[in-house]
Amino acid sequence: MHTETQISINPEFLDNEAEILRCISLQMGVESNRIKHFSLRKRSVDARKRNQVVYQLRYEVWVDEMPENQSIFELPQQNVSLKKEIYIVGLGPAGLFAALKCIELGYKPIVLERGKAVRERRRDLAALNKEGIVNPESNYCFGEGGAGTFSDGKLYTRSTKRGDTASVLNILHYFGATADITIDAHPHIGTNKLPQIIQNMREKIIECGGEVRFDTKLTNVFVQADKISHIELNGNEKIATDTLILATGHSARDIFELLHNNKIAIEAKSFALGVRVEHPQGLIDSLQYHCDVRHPNLPAASYSLVKQILNKGVYSFCMCPGGIICPSATEEDGLVVNGWSPSKRDSPFANSGMVVEVAVEDFITKNPSPLDGILFQRKIEERAFIGGGGKQVAPALRLSDFVSGKVSTTLPDCSYLPGLQATDLRNVLPTFVHKRLQEGFRQFGQMMKGYVSNEAVVVGVESRTSSPVRIPRDIETFMHPTVKGLFPCGEGAGYAGGIMSAAIDGQKCAAAAVRFLVS
Ligand SMILES: Cc1cc2nc3c(=O)[nH]c(=O)nc-3n(C[C@H](O)[C@H](O)[C@H](O)COP(=O)(O)OP(=O)(O)OC[C@H]3O[C@@H](n4cnc5c(N)ncnc54)[C@H](O)[C@@H]3O)c2cc1C
Numbered sequence: 001m002h003t004e005t006q007i008s009i010n011p012e013f014l015d016n017e018a019e020i021l022r023c024i025s026l027q028m029g030v031e032s033n034r035i036k037h038f039s040l041r042k043r044s045v046d047a048r049k050r051n052q053v054v055y056q057l058r059y060e061v062w063v064d065e066m067p068e069n070q071s072i073f074e075l076p077q078q079n080v081s082l083k084k085e086i087y088i089v090g091l092g093p094a095g096l097f098a099a100l101k102c103i104e105l106g107y108k109p110i111v112l113e114r115g116k117a118v119r120e121r122r123r124d125l126a127a128l129n130k131e132g133i134v135n136p137e138s139n140y141c142f143g144e145g146g147a148g149t150f151s152d153g154k155l156y157t158r159s160t161k162r163g164d165t166a167s168v169l170n171i172l173h174y175f176g177a178t179a180d181i182t183i184d185a186h187p188h189i190g191t192n193k194l195p196q197i198i199q200n201m202r203e204k205i206i207e208c209g210g211e212v213r214f215d216t217k218l219t220n221v222f223v224q225a226d227k228i229s230h231i232e233l234n235g236n237e238k239i240a241t242d243t244l245i246l247a248t249g250h251s252a253r254d255i256f257e258l259l260h261n262n263k264i265a266i267e268a269k270s271f272a273l274g275v276r277v278e279h280p281q282g283l284i285d286s287l288q289y290h291c292d293v294r295h296p297n298l299p300a301a302s303y304s305l306v307k308q309i310l311n312k313g314v315y316s317f318c319m320c321p322g323g324i325i326c327p328s329a330t331e332e333d334g335l336v337v338n339g340w341s342p343s344k345r346d347s348p349f350a351n352s353g354m355v356v357e358v359a360v361e362d363f364i365t366k367n368p369s370p371l372d373g374i375l376f377q378r379k380i381e382e383r384a385f386i387g388g389g390g391k392q393v394a395p396a397l398r399l400s401d402f403v404s405g406k407v408s409t410t411l412p413d414c415s416y417l418p419g420l421q422a423t424d425l426r427n428v429l430p431t432f433v434h435k436r437l438q439e440g441f442r443q444f445g446q447m448m449k450g451y452v453s454n455e456a457v458v459v460g461v462e463s464r465t466s467s468p469v470r471i472p473r474d475i476e477t478f479m480h481p482t483v484k485g486l487f488p489c490g491e492g493a494g495y496a497g498g499i500m501s502a503a504i505d506g507q508k509c510a511a512a513a514v515r516f517l518v519s
Pocket residue numbers: 089090091092093094095112113114115140141142143144145146147148149150151152153154155156216217218219247248249250251252255318326328338339340489490491492496497498499500502
């Protein structure tokens with residue numbers, strides 16, 4: 001018999017095979033000596049019951065028989081150096097997965113990336129963290145691997161309808177992520193491991209005959225007879241092409257301006273805006289696991305909070321347990337924060353975005369433009385920059401002061417390297433966001449007693465949650481409705497929100513581009 005079963009186990013038995021076998025045998029009502037093999041398929045932490053945190057484990061089990069040879073994932077690959085070319089702009093998760101899909105389908109991807117390769121990019125991030133200098137072409141958003149490289153590397157999507165998540169996890173495992181990502185309910189890679197995985201992906205693209213060009217910025221697109229005809233790179237190189245996958249991310253504001261100026265339709269869309277909040281990790285562990293000290297087999301605890309406040313969603317976003325808050329602006333006079341964590345999630349801090357829904361009517365101006373959302377974001381990022389006093393020093397308040405409307409006289413320790421400045425965040429955030437955040441935190445404090453702590457700090461601003469612009473595309477062909485051969489792709493185009501969904505969208509756009517070329 002070959003079947004599946006689920007067991008609950010205390011964290012101290014997580015690695016204890018004999019105890020796991022005993023639990024499987026008990027759960028299935030089968031004597032343990034008849035169980036010839038068992039293999040872990042899904043793992044999650046269940047902290048719903050007070051004082052009894054358990055692991056839920058789903059096993060594939062073989063009774064009275066041994067498993068046949070298990071299939072091993074093989075990356076579909078071939079040499080495409082002499083095949084028809086497909087241009088992809090942006091080497092983020094969407095661009096990377098689009099390039100691999102092109103190879104699988106027998107096309108040669110040529111990827112153009114404005115930023116630098118991972119190793120050189122690291123130097124720019126060091127300068128950003130130490131000296132507060134933003135390089136507009138090389139930062140937490142731009143460069144090899146896009147915003148995904150120095151991210152937290154959480155690999156889940158809120159939507160289960162997006163597509164083949166298993167294929168993305170298998171590919172990331174093939175390139176070096178641990179097998180844990182294929183079994184964990186909330187898979188996570190970590191900032192220390194992502195750069196090597198992304199470099200391995202780029203090397204495979206090149207080994208298969210694809211091309212990757214760094215320091216290569218798309219600066220114009222030309223359309224003739226409603227079709228893509230040429231692209232311009234770095235303001236001086238013109239290349240003829242009939243197919244373009246545009247995967248430039250939500251921070252490529254110049255791309256949105258370029259499309260708008262060229263009368264290629266784009267639309268304003270809703271997004272979310274708020275702050276990052278950071279607590280001591282020990283406090284979150286004790287609130288979530290109801291214990292003084294976390295068991296070493298348990299991961300740093302996380303939370304997910306959501307409330308409707310005055311008809312708008314207020315919710316936690318991109319939580320990084322055991323993580324670090326980082327400066328992720330792309331403009332020199334703006335300040336944006338985000339978060340990441342290492343694979344072990346072992347920093348003493350837990351941070352999370354806490355954001356409020358922003359609808360188009362919240363920012364649209366009297367002379368409406370699809371770029372209004374960018375103007376709105378930029379204004380707030382500039383206020384945050386000034387509020388912190390420059391050099392990426394971030395405006396911040398103790399969480400308890402933020403909720404009670406006071407300006408803190410001192411601030412607690414925080415992981416954010418460029419430093420903090422106590423600032424009244426009413427001068428930074430729009431009133432409709434500030435008010436809802438205050439009330440949201442107050443209500444979250446009732447749900448998790450101790451959450452609104454004097455030791456927690458609120459750091460401004462979390463403004464790049466998703467793109468404020470959508471580049472429209474046909475639901476079937478994935479092509480722009482008025483420009484044949486143009487495939488808006490990934491988070492920047494408004495079709496993804498995170499690494500997993502961007503990767504899946506990259507695969508879909510590449511498949512659509514191939515369908516277009518063979519039609
Ligand atoms: C610090 C941080 C932590 C994050 N943590 C997580 C997480 O844990 N889990 C998660 O799911 N998501 C996370 N995200 C978000 C995630 O990284 C993005 O959703 C994802 O990277 C979007 O993928 P993308 O390929 O669509 O765009 P991007 O990753 O933004 O990539 C776009 C690429 O296009 C390039 N580009 C832009 N303009 C041009 C141009 N004109 N010419 C050439 N190239 C151009 C950029 O340099 C960039 O490399 C995080 C983001 C940040 C910044």
